[in-house]
Amino acid sequence: MSLYIRDGAVDELAKQVQQAINAPNKTEAVRRALLNELERARQAVPLKDRIKRLQNEVRAMGPDDPDFDMKKFADEQWGNI
DSSP states (O other), X not given: OOOOOOOHHHHHHHHHHHHHHTOSSHHHHHHHHHHHHHHHHHXXXXXXXXXXXXXXXXXXXXXXXXXXXXXXXXXXXXXXX
């Protein structure tokens, strides 16, 4: 079965991908692009899970220091003291 792309912009993208990856034809270029995108989507970690991991890392650092002075810290970092 052949691949027919009706959208001119998509056809141009397929040609650019074909040239960039040295595919023998547009169908092969689109096949590889779709396989790559599918693999990327499968490996993507949902935002919810990324946030949960970061929250766990912050909790592992221990409780906040109630005596910490952020203004003083920032001034020291900028050499304002």
